[in-house]
Amino acid sequence: MNRLLLGMERLNAGISLPAGMPDFLICSRTTSKIQEQTVLCSLTMEGDYSQPQKVKCLLIEDEEIFRIQLKGLLAEIGGFEIIGEATDCRSGLELIHAHPEVELLFLDVELPDGTSFDIITQLEKLPKLLFVTSHDAYALSAFEVNALDYIQKPLSLERLMLALDRLGQPGSSGGEKLPVLNENDLVLLSCNRHKYFTKVSEIVAILSDENYTHIIRSDGRRFIMKKTLTAWEEQLPGSLFIRLGRQQLVSISALDRMEMRERGGQLWFKNIPEPIKLKHSALKNLQQLAKLI
Numbered sequence: 428m429n430r431l432l433l434g435m436e437r438l439n440a441g442i443s444l445p446a447g448m449p450d451f452l453i454c455s456r457t458t459s460k461i462q463e464q465t466v467l468c469s470l471t472m473e474g475d476y477s478q479p480q481k482v483k484c485l486l487i488e489d490e491e492i493f494r495i496q497l498k499g500l501l502a503e504i505g506g507f508e509i510i511g512e513a514t515d516c517r518s519g520l521e522l523i524h525a526h527p528e529v530e531l532l533f534l535d536v537e538l539p540d541g542t543s544f545d546i547i548t549q550l551e552k553l554p555k556l557l558f559v560t561s562h563d564a565y566a567l568s569a570f571e572v573n574a575l576d577y578i579q580k581p582l583s584l585e586r587l588m589l590a591l592d593r594l595g596q597p598g599s600s601g602g603e604k605l606p607v608l609n610e611n612d613l614v615l616l617s618c619n620r621h622k623y624f625t626k627v628s629e630i631v632a633i634l635s636d637e638n639y640t641h642i643i644r645s646d647g648r649r650f651i652m653k654k655t656l657t658a659w660e661e662q663l664p665g666s667l668f669i670r671l672g673r674q675q676l677v678s679i680s681a682l683d684r685m686e687m688r689e690r691g692g693q694l695w696f697k698n699i700p701e702p703i704k705l706k707h708s709a710l711k712n713l714q715q716l717a718k719l720i
Contacts, residue, residue: 481508482594483528487519487543488512488535488559493580497533497559500587507531507591516541520549529554531594536560536569547572557590566637570655571673577638608662616642616650623650628667631681631696632703633659635674645681647699669716672709685710 484501486509488494494512501507511526513519515538523529523546532554534543542565547553556574558565559582569577576590608614610628617623625644634641635656642650660668660676670676671694683695685705692710693702705713 481506482530483508483510483526484531484533485510485519485522485526485529486512486533487514487522487538487546488533489514489538490535493535493559493582496582497587500582500584503584504588504591515539516543516545519543520546523550531555531557531575534558534560536562536565544568544572555594567635567673570635570638570657573655573657606662607664609664610667616644617652618648618650623648627663628678628680630663630668631678631699633676634703643696643699643703645698647701669713671712672706675703675705675709679716682713685713 484507486494486497488497498509501509510529511522513522517540519538523532534546534556536542536544536558537560543558544565547556553572556569556572558569558574558577559580560577561580563579566577575593578586578590608627610626612627613624614627614630615622616625623644629645630642631645632643633656634643636651638653638655640652640654640656640659642652644650656670656674656676660670663676667678667680668676669679677694677696681696681699683697683699685695686693686702687707687710691704691706694705694710694713695702
């Protein structure tokens with residue numbers, strides 16, 4: 428029964444409300460014949476209290492000791508609920524399909540019958556992804572699928588908390604989305620403990636290096652930031668920047684010339700003496716762009 432109706436019925440009958448119920452605000456209003464008492468409360472259903480919802484998680488990990496450790500750390504942090512576990516790709520995929528409500532996947536990379544990327548490629552809609560693994564060779568691939576983080580074992584409470592901070596508060600759909608920048612916006616780029624004010628229009632290229640990116644500015648200065656290429660792509664204006672492949676995001680107006688070779692090639696920018704190396708597929712994408720202009 429609706430709590431509002433329940434409260435009014437019991438009040439009119441002279442029955443006190445149970446201790447577990449929320450406090451009600453009682454007020455009176457006088458009519459021509461009788462004095463009515465009105466209960467003001469939320470129109471929520473019986474038993475639906477305002478407790479924060481936990482983030483629903485699935486854990487795909489073949490080593491039991493790490494499953495136990497992760498569950499213990501999550502219990503200590505609070506706000507997260509493991510609703511299912513799997514130990515290989517096949518059972519992991521079945522588990523995800525059985526729980527469409529899942530919000531966060533904890534993934535080991537190498538599993539007995541493949542890798543967790545074999546699972547991801549078969550999903551139409553991806554929940555948030557957090558990799559916890561002993562291998563460092565898959566970090567770039569993890570951030571290419573927009574993972575929250577890529578943690579190498581052994582796992583610590585502090586490192587896990589840092590990764591989960593990127594998800595936002597428990598029960599939310601994720602952290603606050605960063606604003607889209609325009610060409611005159613200023614960004615702060617770091618180099619040797621110094622921070623440099625840089626206009627978006629001065630950025631020539633951004634190169635991916637696992638969970639870091641190298642930024643080349645129009646004066647030739649280079650910077651490094653702990654920010655993924657995908658995050659940069661979401662913020663930078665699509666009319667000014669183009670992604671050439673998995674590792675390069677470049678300013679269209681800064682392009683100068685390219686050199687094709689048998690295995691890839693090189694790309695030069697205006698007023699920048701050193702070129703960047705590109706794979707053949709990236710150079711081909713650049714050629715197709717030029718044809719469209």
